[in-house]
Amino acid sequence: MKFSRCALSEAKFLLLKDLHENFFLKMIHTSIIADWGPGESRQIRYFHLHHVKYVWDNENASFSRLLGLEGEKYTIAQLLDHSQGLTIQEQQQKLQLYGKNVIDIEVKSYWTLFVEEVFNPFYIFQIFSVILWSLDDYYYYAGCVFVLSVISIITSLIQTKKQSLALCDLVAVSNAHTVTVSYRDGHCKIVEADLLVPGDIILIPPHGCYMTCDALLLSGNCIVNESMLTGECVPVTKTPPSQSDEIYDANYHKRHTLFSGTHVIQTRFYGNNKVTAVVIRTGFSTAKGELIRSILFPKPVDFKFYSDAFKFVVMLFCVALIGMAYCIYLYVIRFADIETILLRTLDIVTIVVPPALPAAMTVGTVYSLNRLKKLKIYCISPPKINICGKVKLVCFDKTGTLTENGLDIWGVLGCENSKFHSSVVSSPLKLDVTSPLVAAMATCHTLTNIEGKLTGDPLDLTMFEATQWDLIEPGQDKNRYDMFTPTVVKPLRKVVPEDFSSVLMNFTSSGYRVIALSYKPMDLKFNWLQAQKIKREQVETDLEFIGLLITQNMLKPESLPVIQELTAAKIRCVMVTGDNILTAVSVARNCGMVLPNEWVIQVKAQAPDETHSSRITYKILDTTVENSYTYSDCMSIMQCEKWHFALDGKSWAAVCSHFPELLPYILTKGIVFSRMGPDQKTQLVESLQNLDYIVAMCGDGANDCGEVDEKKITKMEITRWHGIPKSTLFTILKMREEIVNVVQKEGHDVKANNLKGATHANLKQAMLEWFSQH
Numbered sequence: 001m002k003f004s005r006c007a008l009s010e011a012k013f014l015l016l017k018d019l020h021e022n023f024f025l026k027m028i029h030t031s032i033i034a035d036w037g038p039g040e041s042r043q044i045r046y047f048h049l050h051h052v053k054y055v056w057d058n059e060n061a062s063f064s065r066l067l068g069l070e071g072e073k074y075t076i077a078q079l080l081d082h083s084q085g086l087t088i089q090e091q092q093q094k095l096q097l098y099g100k101n102v103i104d105i106e107v108k109s110y111w112t113l114f115v116e117e118v119f120n121p122f123y124i125f126q127i128f129s130v131i132l133w134s135l136d137d138y139y140y141y142a143g144c145v146f147v148l149s150v151i152s153i154i155t156s157l158i159q160t161k162k163q164s165l166a167l168c169d170l171v172a173v174s175n176a177h178t179v180t181v182s183y184r185d186g187h188c189k190i191v192e193a194d195l196l197v198p199g200d201i202i203l204i205p206p207h208g209c210y211m212t213c214d215a216l217l218l219s220g221n222c223i224v225n226e227s228m229l230t231g232e233c234v235p236v237t238k239t240p241p242s243q244s245d246e247i248y249d250a251n252y253h254k255r256h257t258l259f260s261g262t263h264v265i266q267t268r269f270y271g272n273n274k275v276t277a278v279v280i281r282t283g284f285s286t287a288k289g290e291l292i293r294s295i296l297f298p299k300p301v302d303f304k305f306y307s308d309a310f311k312f313v314v315m316l317f318c319v320a321l322i323g324m325a326y327c328i329y330l331y332v333i334r335f336a337d338i339e340t341i342l343l344r345t346l347d348i349v350t351i352v353v354p355p356a357l358p359a360a361m362t363v364g365t366v367y368s369l370n371r372l373k374k375l376k377i378y379c380i381s382p383p384k385i386n387i388c389g390k391v392k393l394v395c396f397d398k399t400g401t402l403t404e405n406g407l408d409i410w411g412v413l414g415c416e417n418s419k420f421h422s423s424v425v426s427s428p429l430k431l432d433v434t435s436p437l438v439a440a441m442a443t444c445h446t447l448t449n450i451e452g453k454l455t456g457d458p459l460d461l462t463m464f465e466a467t468q469w470d471l472i473e474p475g476q477d478k479n480r481y482d483m484f485t486p487t488v489v490k491p492l493r494k495v496v497p498e499d500f501s502s503v504l505m506n507f508t509s510s511g512y513r514v515i516a517l518s519y520k521p522m523d524l525k526f527n528w529l530q531a532q533k534i535k536r537e538q539v540e541t542d543l544e545f546i547g548l549l550i551t552q553n554m555l556k557p558e559s560l561p562v563i564q565e566l567t568a569a570k571i572r573c574v575m576v577t578g579d580n581i582l583t584a585v586s587v588a589r590n591c592g593m594v595l596p597n598e599w600v601i602q603v604k605a606q607a608p609d610e611t612h613s614s615r616i617t618y619k620i621l622d623t624t625v626e627n628s629y630t631y632s633d634c635m636s637i638m639q640c641e642k643w644h645f646a647l648d649g650k651s652w653a654a655v656c657s658h659f660p661e662l663l664p665y666i667l668t669k670g671i672v673f674s675r676m677g678p679d680q681k682t683q684l685v686e687s688l689q690n691l692d693y694i695v696a697m698c699g700d701g702a703n704d705c706g707e708v709d710e711k712k713i714t715k716m717e718i719t720r721w722h723g724i725p726k727s728t729l730f731t732i733l734k735m736r737e738e739i740v741n742v743v744q745k746e747g748h749d750v751k752a753n754n755l756k757g758a759t760h761a762n763l764k765q766a767m768l769e770w771f772s773q774h
Helices: 068-072 076-080 088-098 110-118 121-135 139-173 287-296 304-333 338-352 357-374 384-388 398-402 436-443 458-467 486-492 500-508 528-533 559-568 581-590 631-637 649-658 660-669 678-690 739-772
Strands: 013-017 023-027 029-037 040-049 052-057 062-065 178-182 188-192 201-203 214-219 221-225 236-238 263-268 276-281 377-379 393-396 408-416 448-450 453-455 479-484 513-521 544-552 572-576 599-606 615-621 643-648 670-674 695-699 713-718 730-732
Touching: 023 040, 029 088, 068 276, 076 214, 110 121, 110 139, 121 139, 121 338, 139 287, 263 448, 304 338, 357 384, 393 398, 393 678, 398 581, 398 695, 408 436, 408 458, 436 458, 436 513, 436 544, 453 458, 458 544, 500 513, 500 544, 500 581, 559 572, 572 581, 581 599, 581 615, 581 643, 581 670, 599 649, 643 649, 643 660, 649 660, 649 670, 649 678, 660 670, 660 678, 678 695
Parallel strands: 393 572, 393 695, 572 670, 599 643, 643 670, 695 713, 713 730
Antiparallel strands: 013 023, 029 040, 040 052, 052 062, 178 188, 178 201, 201 276, 214 276, 221 236, 221 263, 377 730, 408 544, 448 453, 479 513, 513 544, 599 615
């Protein structure tokens, strides 16, 4: 026996098992870091798995993943106070601990790929079959199978090599070779990017750069293109965080984090201050590294069709064994020679379990891929086309998917002395140029000039362009303007109109998207440096409510026929959006998810507080009748079939935490899920999977679906941009929602082809061949 069981602290090798029941044997390495403390050195024990380093933790007596500063649970305040940087000695010590900041991808040679491919059990069986048929003078069929196998191997080698090279190009295209580091003694030095370590302070140049690490912004602002990671083509603005005792989390504090692989287009700074950031993660621990790792080591696919196909092959093999036994018996009693007996009995195996079966099953997928490519639909996981044929539920995002991307300004409703104006102004140009409403629309945004073109969030852009003002940077205004969703307006403002809720409901129930505007005069001595340090909560209090901005998001013309076709095919459609629940329900009615004779009942769940225990109530959302309904009315409506549930993200969280027994009931009747964050969207899809739904998620952004169980989900992204997020399985470069139906139909065709090829035809051929032997 080569290994024996021992204590983890004494082990030299580890046998590891992951969540997918895969086993790995890893050797534990030891290294010594000199001068770790005054006259001390530190010995570390570690191992690598899938490009991740795990280090021995003496306190917990276990190995833990090395995650940089994020893994050390620093608070935001501690990271902001770390602006002085490291000493050269500390930098060298951390370089020994974390290793170089590189993402190395091995590109295997054609010979290595060939050996790995040929020793696949499938090809070994094919070689055996070809040799056997040749000995039996069965040259033509053997030659055809041999040619098909050679073509298949060559195609596979070329595709694998291309994918490896493309992955290397993906890594290299966004790499900077050098970066400027600020050390604790105050001097700056240009160093190689692969020498960066967590804790380094880097300077972001004014002309921008490609990020080679994950870093928290300490000072200044950055305009960043994150399309490589998220697929979003709209640049985002990154700002430094305020002083806080919150534990830093890259996902939660992503508005303040510069991620590896993203492109900093432009920086903003005040006076002579520099734009600086502290390195948080390096190498494969970065966001870019995680993306590459997800490609190199994908989750194993456990699709029921393939498990059933394997069972079918096993069944055929059992049939072959019976046939072989019977064949041996017949040839023995006929006194046949050994060579004839071997050829005939083994021939039964090669026919009953046909070597060409996998190739025949691949044909449908290949043709389907080619048809999809002609429609500008690209699939990064061809086996998922089969899953599309099994989809029973489609989750649609609203904005940009069911509705148009752009927003139109429908009107502005001003407010003075806590009273709304009597009528809606159709255009901001009709307002007084000195009106706070106009000033708010012109200043409350994150737009920036990039090469003479305004860039930013589409809503910000539409709002600013409606004022016909010009953007001049930077500004020194002493007023703070804010834009909020109306649901958070009341706690932040001094006084709001008494009819605020009814006015808001009137607009949102008609399908409009409503934004609340407010402002707060600041002290004349308030400057840029103070603005960098002040907490947002301090600014956004006692705000003066000045009105509502009303926008409309038109339904795409193809949305209605797509939903109707899916519904006719008994495929359930639901909406998962971040918008207001009344707006979402209105769009659901307009696109055909909710029929005119169907009711929508809102689920309102609340977590326990100091005065009440957890509770759940139901409310009828009827956008056509202005009546109030009692609880008993809701209960009577729920006795019939023509109704649906709708709930927002807050209620969703409360239901999951305090009413889990109601979750299956709500999921089976839910039609609209509003105010849902990215994590909640993931949670929703996983909950639907637990009810054995095969789910498709269709949206236009990376936040439409996170990392979920891919064996039961197909993710589709409708986009014009070439940056493809890692979670997307189908990327559509043309804004046409009927693509969902196309992909689903292709899935049906491939599944039907595979079922026909794998069952009926091959079973019939096997039976005929078996009986023909006798």
